[in-house]
Amino acid sequence: xxxxxIALHYxxxxxxxxxxxxxxxxxxxxxxxxxxxxxxxPTFLGGIMKGSGxxxxxVVAGKMVYMGRDLQRLNDFTxxxxxxxxxxxxxxxxxxxxxxxxxxxxxxxxxPEVVERxxxxxxxxxxxxxxxxxxxxxxxDAFTSAGLTKNKAKEFxxxxxxxxVKNKLKENTEEALDAGCFGAPSFIVRQDGEDDKMFFGQxxxxxxxxxxxxxxxxxxxxxxxx
Amino acid sequence: xxxxxIALHYxxxxxxxxxxxxxxxxxxxxxxxxxxxxxxxPTFLGGIMKGSGxxxxxVVAGKMVYMGRDLQRLNDFTxxxxxxxxxxxxxxxxxxxxxxxxxxxxxxxxxPEVVERxxxxxxxxxxxxxxxxxxxxxxxDAFTSAGLTKNKAKEFxxxxxxxxVKNKLKENTEEALDAGCFGAPSFIVRQDGEDDKMFFGQxxxxxxxxxxxxxxxxxxxxxxxx
Numbered sequence: 146x147x148x149x150x151i152a153l154h155y156x157x158x159x160x161x162x163x164x165x166x167x168x169x170x171x172x173x174x175x176x177x178x179x180x181x182x183x184x185x186x187p188t189f190l191g192g193i194m195k196g197s198g199x200x201x202x203x204v205v206a207g208k209m210v211y212m213g214r215d216l217q218r219l220n221d222f223t224x225x226x227x228x229x230x231x232x233x234x235x236x237x238x239x240x241x242x243x244x245x246x247x248x249x250x251x252x253x254x255x256x257p258e259v260v261e262r263x264x265x266x267x268x269x270x271x272x273x274x275x276x277x278x279x280x281x282x283x284x285x286d287a288f289t290s291a292g293l294t295k296n297k298a299k300e301f302x303x304x305x306x307x308x309x310v311k312n313k314l315k316e317n318t319e320e321a322l323d324a325g326c327f328g329a330p331s332f333i334v335r336q337d338g339e340d341d342k343m344f345f346g347q348x349x350x351x352x353x354x355x356x357x358x359x360x361x362x363x364x365x366x367x368x369x370x371x
Numbered sequence: 372x373x374x375x376x377i378a379l380h381y382x383x384x385x386x387x388x389x390x391x392x393x394x395x396x397x398x399x400x401x402x403x404x405x406x407x408x409x410x411x412x413p414t415f416l417g418g419i420m421k422g423s424g425x426x427x428x429x430v431v432a433g434k435m436v437y438m439g440r441d442l443q444r445l446n447d448f449t450x451x452x453x454x455x456x457x458x459x460x461x462x463x464x465x466x467x468x469x470x471x472x473x474x475x476x477x478x479x480x481x482x483p484e485v486v487e488r489x490x491x492x493x494x495x496x497x498x499x500x501x502x503x504x505x506x507x508x509x510x511x512d513a514f515t516s517a518g519l520t521k522n523k524a525k526e527f528x529x530x531x532x533x534x535x536v537k538n539k540l541k542e543n544t545e546e547a548l549d550a551g552c553f554g555a556p557s558f559i560v561r562q563d564g565e566d567d568k569m570f571f572g573q574x575x576x577x578x579x580x581x582x583x584x585x586x587x588x589x590x591x592x593x594x595x596x597x
Binding site: 197198199200205206207208210211214215218219221222325326327342343345346348349351352355356361363 | 424440441445552571587
């Protein structure tokens with residue numbers, strides 16, 4: 146069968162990106178199918194929102210309340226442990242994730258094998274420990290928790306300021322916008338000779354499986370390895 | 372086991388309400404569990420949006436484009452046949468569904484056994500045939516397609532103007548807002564001695580099943596009867 150590539154666009158500022166990322170990676174392990182390749186695409190969600198004219202859900206009070214319950218239910222369902230932030234406005238809208246996502250992009254350019262593990266550790270810092278990922282010491286904690294040496298972690302933080310790294314993150318963000326994305330996580334399915342197909346949200350993995358004629362495993366807990 | 376009641380708040384103007392309604396009713400039939408009771412709650416989505424301060428997705432251009440693809444994928448997955456509207460702005464925002472939802476509320480007050488079938492026929496008029504449900508002749512078509520006599524159908528249309536019917540629709544809408552709803556479909560799970568639990572969206576039926584410890588059947592095609 147022809148190769149199906151799934152570009153997984155995510156930002157570590159987004160809790161639903163984490164859930165979608167985790168559940169997608171678990172599915173990929175359970176499928177263990179060489180005709181499916183997940184391509185991790187660190188993306189800048191702020192750029193997606195701006196480029197598409199979308200607004201984050203937090204602007205409606207009732208949605209923010211619901212989101213807390215929804216995350217708890219998803220934790221229970223998927224065996225994750227996300228918590229609500231003590232100050233979501235500051236964390237999500239004032240501080241943001243650009244330095245973290247640039248450093249992860251630098252890893253993607255030179256050491257792609259560390260991107261999954263590092264992304265998870267950055268998510269843990271915000272969405273489990275409610276810590277400030279604009280603080281370099283906290284990013285260092287995340288990178289070393291993922292197994293990087295201190296020297297290597299520091300090197301990636303420095304690379305985050307380089308022009309080619311900034312451009313690569315912009316490029317991933319543009320790629321998402323070009324495919325019609327307006328939020329994250331977004332999954333773009335590519336196959337030679339077919340139109341690209343974009344799926345938005347962790348709740349559309351079931352439809353993505355249906356499209357690819359691959360089994361949907363719900364929370365896919367058997368595929369959990371971290 | 373204690374009775375679990377699931378209030379299913381929906382509006383026939385909303386295509387995702389239809390998908391959620393259909394998939395929920397299929398699950399209910401497949402469960403065939405006397406400890407679970409679905410309570411259909413015709414609701415006015417315009418009132419939910421106003422009361423919660425939410426905005427419909429159609430205000431972001433990219434979301435509207437995506438919605439067309441998403442509906443086609445859901446059709447394929449669930450064996451439904453919704454189509455995009457020729458003039459969504461007029462149908463959804465200018466014309467709306469209040470007369471239809473009032474007539475359905477009148478049925479709910481006197482002949483609740485017809486509500487499911489009639490709601491489906493009203494959805495078909497808009498979301499399959501792209502017809503104008505503010506036109507009484509088209510509503511009559513929907514009601515008689517659901518098996519009502521012409522006389523009975525006409526009676527319900529007349530009842531739509533009655534004060535107690537208008538108040539009952541407002542009451543269902545208030546009930547949804549009080550439970551924290553900000554859109555449709557919404558599912559409120561009630562059980563004696565436990566807090567009410569609201570689930571938003573057709574994509575949260577899986578979490579609802581997990582909460583109730585009932586099997587999730589995806590599109591639940593075996594439960595399809597209409």
